[in-house]
Structures are given as C-alpha cells and as structure tokens.
Amino acid sequence: MQKGSIAVRLFWLSAGWLVVALIATGFLLTELYSRALDTSLTETLEFHVESLAGALLEAGDPYAEGVGLPDPRFDRPRSGWYWMIRGEDGELYNLSTSVVGIDLPEISEPADAFGMRSSILEDAFGTQLRAVEREVTVGGESYRITVTGSLSEILRLADQFRGQAFIVLGAVGAMLAIMSAIVARFAMRPIGRLREAIEQVREGDSVSVEGKFPREIAPLAEEVNELLRSNTQIIERARNQVGNLAHGLKTPIAVLRNEAQARNGPLSRIVLGETDKMSSMVSTYLERARLAARTSIVGKKSDAGAIMLRLTRVMRKIHPEVTIAFEKPDASLPWFRGDEADLEEMAGNLLDNACKWSEGRVEVHLSAERADGGTMLSIRIEDDGPGLTENEAEKVLRRGVRLDEKTPGSGLGLDIVKELVDVYGGNLNLKRSALGGLLAELRLPTARLGGTART
Amino acid sequence: MRILVVEDDTNLNRQIKEALTEAGYAVDVAFDGEEGHFLGDSEPYDAIVLDIGLPQMDGLSVLEEWRRAGKTTPVLLLTARDRWSDKVQGIDAGADDYVAKPFHMEEVLARIRALVRRAAGHASNEIVCGPVRLDARAGKVTVDGQTVKLTSHELRLLSYLMHHKGKVISRTELTEHLYDQDFDRDSNTIEVFVGRLRKKLPEDCIQTVRGLGYQMVDI
Numbered sequence: 001m002q003k004g005s006i007a008v009r010l011f012w013l014s015a016g017w018l019v020v021a022l023i024a025t026g027f028l029l030t031e032l033y034s035r036a037l038d039t040s041l042t043e044t045l046e047f048h049v050e051s052l053a054g055a056l057l058e059a060g061d062p063y064a065e066g067v068g069l070p071d072p073r074f075d076r077p078r079s080g081w082y083w084m085i086r087g088e089d090g091e092l093y094n095l096s097t098s099v100v101g102i103d104l105p106e107i108s109e110p111a112d113a114f115g116m117r118s119s120i121l122e123d124a125f126g127t128q129l130r131a132v133e134r135e136v137t138v139g140g141e142s143y144r145i146t147v148t149g150s151l152s153e154i155l156r157l158a159d160q161f162r163g164q165a166f167i168v169l170g171a172v173g174a175m176l177a178i179m180s181a182i183v184a185r186f187a188m189r190p191i192g193r194l195r196e197a198i199e200q201v202r203e204g205d206s207v208s209v210e211g212k213f214p215r216e217i218a219p220l221a222e223e224v225n226e227l228l229r230s231n232t233q234i235i236e237r238a239r240n241q242v243g244n245l246a247h248g249l250k251t252p253i254a255v256l257r258n259e260a261q262a263r264n265g266p267l268s269r270i271v272l273g274e275t276d277k278m279s280s281m282v283s284t285y286l287e288r289a290r291l292a293a294r295t296s297i298v299g300k301k302s303d304a305g306a307i308m309l310r311l312t313r314v315m316r317k318i319h320p321e322v323t324i325a326f327e328k329p330d331a332s333l334p335w336f337r338g339d340e341a342d343l344e345e346m347a348g349n350l351l352d353n354a355c356k357w358s359e360g361r362v363e364v365h366l367s368a369e370r371a372d373g374g375t376m377l378s379i380r381i382e383d384d385g386p387g388l389t390e391n392e393a394e395k396v397l398r399r400g401v402r403l404d405e406k407t408p409g410s411g412l413g414l415d416i417v418k419e420l421v422d423v424y425g426g427n428l429n430l431k432r433s434a435l436g437g438l439l440a441e442l443r444l445p446t447a448r449l450g451g452t453a454r455t
Numbered sequence: 456m457r458i459l460v461v462e463d464d465t466n467l468n469r470q471i472k473e474a475l476t477e478a479g480y481a482v483d484v485a486f487d488g489e490e491g492h493f494l495g496d497s498e499p500y501d502a503i504v505l506d507i508g509l510p511q512m513d514g515l516s517v518l519e520e521w522r523r524a525g526k527t528t529p530v531l532l533l534t535a536r537d538r539w540s541d542k543v544q545g546i547d548a549g550a551d552d553y554v555a556k557p558f559h560m561e562e563v564l565a566r567i568r569a570l571v572r573r574a575a576g577h578a579s580n581e582i583v584c585g586p587v588r589l590d591a592r593a594g595k596v597t598v599d600g601q602t603v604k605l606t607s608h609e610l611r612l613l614s615y616l617m618h619h620k621g622k623v624i625s626r627t628e629l630t631e632h633l634y635d636q637d638f639d640r641d642s643n644t645i646e647v648f649v650g651r652l653r654k655k656l657p658e659d660c661i662q663t664v665r666g667l668g669y670q671m672v673d674i
Binding site for chain 1: 466467470471473474535536537538539540542546547549552553555556558559560573578599603612
C-alpha cells in the first residue's frame with residue numbers, strides 16, 4: 001500500500017533542482033569572472049604592445065635604450081610576464097629580463113582589425129600565458145612585438161573565486177533546503193487534518209468528514225463524504241428491502257398456519273409443521289441479512305442511557321405487572337459505539353426476557369467498566385424469576401436452544417442478541433442474580449468521546 | 456366486548472375475526488387505514504387489533520390520530536417488523552401491546568384478553584363478584600364452585616358486566632359493546648338476555664337501576 005512519502009518526494013524534487021541550479025550558477029559565475037579577468041589581461045597586454053611599438057617607432061632601433069616596459073614584473077624571471085621583439089624571420093632583437101631559458105613559439109592566429117594577434121601559450125616552466133603580438137615596420141624593417149602575461153595567475157584567482165562562490169552558494173542552498181523541507185511539511189498539513197477527520201468518522205465521533213480543506217484535497221473529502229452517504233443509503237435500502245420481504249412473507253405464513261390450526265387432519269398437521277419451519281427460517285435468514293448489512297456501518301454511536309430509559313418505559317407498558325427499577329445514569333456515561341436500533345434490539349430482548357420470567361421485579365444498571373481493551377459499557381439486567389443453572393446458561397448461550405416452549409416468544413431473541421454482541425465485539429454473560437433470578441450482563445464497546453463531549 | 460380488527464390481508468382478517476368471535480367477542484373489521492381510522496374514531500370498541508402495514512393510511516398514523524383525538528381504547532399492534540426499535544416506535548405511538556407475525560392465534564387472544572381486563576382495572580384473568588367467578592381465559596363461569604352453563608350471548612353479557620362491576624351500565628352501552636355494527640339495535644334482546652342470566656345466577660346479582668341501566672354488585 002505505502003509507496004514513499006509525498007513530503008519527502010517534494011523535498012527531494014525541489015532540493016535536487018536547487019543543487020543542480022546552484023552548481024551551475026557557481027560554474028557560470030566563475031567562468032564569467034575568469035573571462036572578465038582574461039579580457040582585462042588582454043587589454044593590459046595590448047597596451048604594453050602599443051607602448052613597445054611606440055618606443056620602437058620613436059627610437060627606430062630595437063636595441064635602443066628607451067625600448068622597454070616599466071612594469072617590474074617583466075624583470076622577474078619565470079614570472080610569465082615576458083616581452084620580446086623579433087624579426088620577420090624569427091631573429092631575436094630585444095627581450096625583457098624575465099625571459100630566461102625560454103623560447104616562445106610564434107603565434108599563428110590571424111590578426112584582428114588592429115593587427116593584433118592573441119593566443120594562449122605555455123612556457124618551459126608550465127606557466128600558462130596569454131600572448132599578444134603585433135607587427136611593426138620601422139625603416140623598412142619589419143618587427144614582431146610579443147608581450148605575454150601570466151594566465152595561471154588568473155586561473156588561480158578564478159579557482160579562489162570558485163571556492164568562495166561555492167561556500168556562499170552552499171550556505172544559500174542549505175537555507176533553501178531547510179525552507180523547502182518546511183514548505184513540504186506545511187503543504188502536507190491539510191492531508192494530516194483530512195486523515196484525522198476520517199479517523200473521527202471511523203471512531204464514530206462524527207458522521208461525515210468535516211472541516212475546510214484546500215482546493216486540491218477538498219474534492220477528496222467530498223468524495224469520502226459521498227462514499228459514506230451512498231454506503232449509508234445502500235445499507236438503508238437493504239434494510240428496507242429486508243423489512244418489506246419480511247412483511248411479505250410473514251403474513252401468508254400466518255394465514256396458512258391459522259387456517260391449518262382451525263382444521264384437523266393430516267394436511268393441517270403437515271401445513272403446521274412446514275409453516276413452522278418456514279417461519280423460523282424466514283426469521284433466521286432475515287436476521288442474518290440484517291446483520292450482514294449492518295457490519296459495514298461506520299460512524300454510529302448512541303446514547304445508552306436514553307435508549308434504556310425508552311426501553312424501560314415501553315416494558316412498563318407491555319408488562320404492567322412488573323416493577324422495573326432503572327436510574328438514569330449521569331451524562332458522563334460513555335456512549336455505545338454502534339447503531340441505536342442494534343442496542344435496542346440487544347437490550348430489548350434481554351429486558352423482555354427478564355420481564356417474562358420475573359415474579360414482579362426487574363432491575364437495570366448501566367455503568368462504564370475499564371478493561372484491557374479500553375472502556376466498555378456494561379448493561380446489567382436482573383430479575384427475581386427462576387434463573388438458570390450454570391449448565392442451562394451454557395446451553396442457552398449455544399445457538400437455537402430454547403429452554404421452555406411455553407413462555408411466548410420464538411426463542412430467537414437470545415440468538416439475535418448473541419449475533420449482535422459478536423458483531424460489535426462485546427460479550428454476554430448469564431449469571432445468578434442477587435434478586436434470585438437471572439443476571440444478564442452485556443458488555444459493549446464505547447465511542448471514544450462520551451456523551452459529555454458533545455452537548 | 457366489542458373488538459375492531461384492522462388488517463388488509465383478507466384471509467388473515469377473516470381468521471382473526473373468526474377466532475375472536477369464537478372467543479365471545481363482537482367483531483367489526485376494516486381492510487384499510489382510512490376505514491379503520493373512521494370506525495375506531497366513531498364506535499366505542501373495547502380493544503382494537505391494528506396492522507401496521509395498511510393501504511391508504513399506515514397503522515402508526517391511524518394510531519397517532521386516535522391518540523391525538525383522546526381515544527384511550529387499548530390497541531394491539533400486528534406487524535411483521537419485529538425488531539425492538541419497531542416495537543418501541545409502535546408503543547411510543549400509543550400502542551398497548553405488540554404481536555409479531557406470524558403469530559399463534561392463542562397469543563393474539565391472550566393479549567386481547569389482557570388488554571381488555573387491564574383497561575377495566577383487573578389484575579388477573581379471574582374476576583370475582585360475590586359467589587360468581589368468571590375465568591376470562593377459559594370462558595367459564597362458576598357460582599360457589601359450581602359450573603354454570605351459559606350460551607355465548609349470555610357469557611358476553613355477563614363478561615362485560617363483570618369487567619365493569621360496580622358501575623351502572625346503560626342498555627345503549629351494552630348494545631354498543633356486545634354487538635357488531637351490523638346488529639339490529641332496536642330489538643329488546645338485551646332485556647331478554649339479562650332475564651335469562653338472572654335465572655342462572657344468584658338472586659340480586661344483577662340489579663336494575665331504573666332509568667339508567669344495569670349494575671353488577673357483590674352480595
């Protein structure tokens with residue numbers, strides 16, 4: 001299911017481009033810088049060439065005293081700063097004192113509009129040189145004036161510049177990376193909120209995904225809500241259809257059975273036997289269908305106190321001879337995590353059984369119990385009837401067992417309770433009550449927030 | 456005792472009517488919600504059997520209408536929907552009891568008996584008035600432990616008087632509660648049956664309150 005993280009992906013994507021862009025910027029800046037240095041060097045050299053040419057033209061003789069350059073760099077051997085005046089045929093006429101043990105090759109590059117030739121050379125010591133050369137004709141004699149400057153110096157400067165640039169750019173990159181990490185995290189915040197909202201629906205604290213979301217994920221929240229709605233609708237429709245089917249089948253069964261009961265004979269006995277089977281099958285499978293439609297319900301919770309209050313009121317009407325003691329619990333009692341009708345079904349069957357069997361006294365208690373799995377809702381219903389022995393209780397909790405056929409009711413009641421308790425992951429215990437009869441103890445899961453949380 | 460049965464399934468309607476008639480009740484029937492509502496609203500029934508799924512007007516609406524109009528007649532709801540949430544809804548709408556289909560006819564009879572007796576304020580199925588004992592469940596009458604044979608009409612009359620013992624019951628009330636709506640109410644049958652009953656019961660058990668009606672008293 002999981003495939004990476006959007007935040008991490010966003011971060012790497014922006015950080016990756018950032019690194020590439022910064023490195024490129026670093027190189028570009030260095031290149032521009034070294035080019036600027038080179039250009040200024042070439043201009044200096046051209047100026048020197050012009051000075052030499054001027055001096056030569058003035059003296060008319062390459063050996064003359066005035067021919068030379070004042071820059072002390074031309075006096076230091078191996079400095080890379082050299083000048084020389086050569087004849088047409090390569091004959092050396094004059095040179096700077098810095099030229100020691102080297103022989104500069106001729107420049108073969110074509111001359112520019114001002115008669116200047118420029119090239120990069122290397123002297124015998126491995127120093128890179130920028131060389132500028134020009135031809136001068138004095139008194140019918142042609143001279144070639146060559147001046148060189150150290151290019152290695154410039155390369156060293158450029159290297160230094162590059163190092164500094166990368167330190168600065170690295171710092172900028174680190175800051176931008178931190179910012180993009182923060183931005184990625186910030187951009188993901190609504191998704192976290194959406195997750196929390198959906199979790200609340202699952203926990204039963206909310207019926208739909210609520211809250212304002214940015215344009216990109218608002219449709220997602222909307223879709224989740226739509227899904228929840230259609231889910232609820234499907235379940236509702238399934239329940240309705242099951243109910244309609246029940247009504248449709250049960251009336252004809254009732255008619256057949258009553259008709260058969262009114263007569264005597266083999267036919268009526270067969271009809272009675274078979275309609276009994278039909279009726280119990282209809283009930284069993286309809287209840288199963290309801291259970292199946294029920295399991296996928298999310299986001300329901302119900303107030304157990306209010307439901308028990310309603311049920312006891314109804315029971316007092318149906319069983320007026322029974323005194324039902326029930327104190328409405330305070331509002332801090334946690335809610336049942338599940339469908340209201342299901343809780344009514346479980347508690348209703350147990351309470352109805354208690355009233356049928358009691359000698360006139362039934363007690364109902366509601367409380368919250370701390371268990372290892374969290375807080376459970378405990379519903380205790382006890383009566384002063386005959387009760388059940390341990391053996392009988394065990395038997396009753398097995399499916400489809402009826403202990404007494406005479407007490408009205410199909411015997412299906414407890415089965416429904418058991419199935420529902422299983423669906424909700426609760427449990428049902430049958431014990432001996434202090435009142436003398438049966439104590440039915442129903443434990444059910446609670447919604448995370450109690451009734452107090454939403455008033 | 457006069458009962459109204461509102462049920463749209465003609466077979467089931469007939470079966471309930473037959474069973475109730477056999478048990479000694481006067482029975483009127485209706486096959487849809489509107490007819491049922493009208494009858495229940497205009498006639499003085501002792502109990503009503505009401506199906507929830509009815510054409511024209513559903514049973515719960517009919518029931519709510521009656522209760523809103525102040526009718527306190529006990530109502531037994533009849534329905535295929537047997538979840539407790541449905542039952543709670545039915546009882547909250549004003550029903551007094553509830554039977555889920557498919558049912559045993561005896562269960563309907565037992566519930567009707569209990570409703571009628573509770574409405575009259577009796578706690579058990581045995582009603583005693585001096586030496587006269589009525590077992591409403593078995594439809595048997597004894598005087599000083601001796602079984603008295605009564606025709607179904609006589610039993611109906613005695614049963615109504617015993618359920619309302621101590622109260623003065625007019626002849627009109629008796630006619631209204633002992634016969635269904637198709638009965639010819641002009642006849643003097645009530646007087647005839649009261650006369651026959653008096654012969655089978657201890658003297659002065661049924662007293663005539665001149666100009667008002669009859670009264671059953673402990674002697």
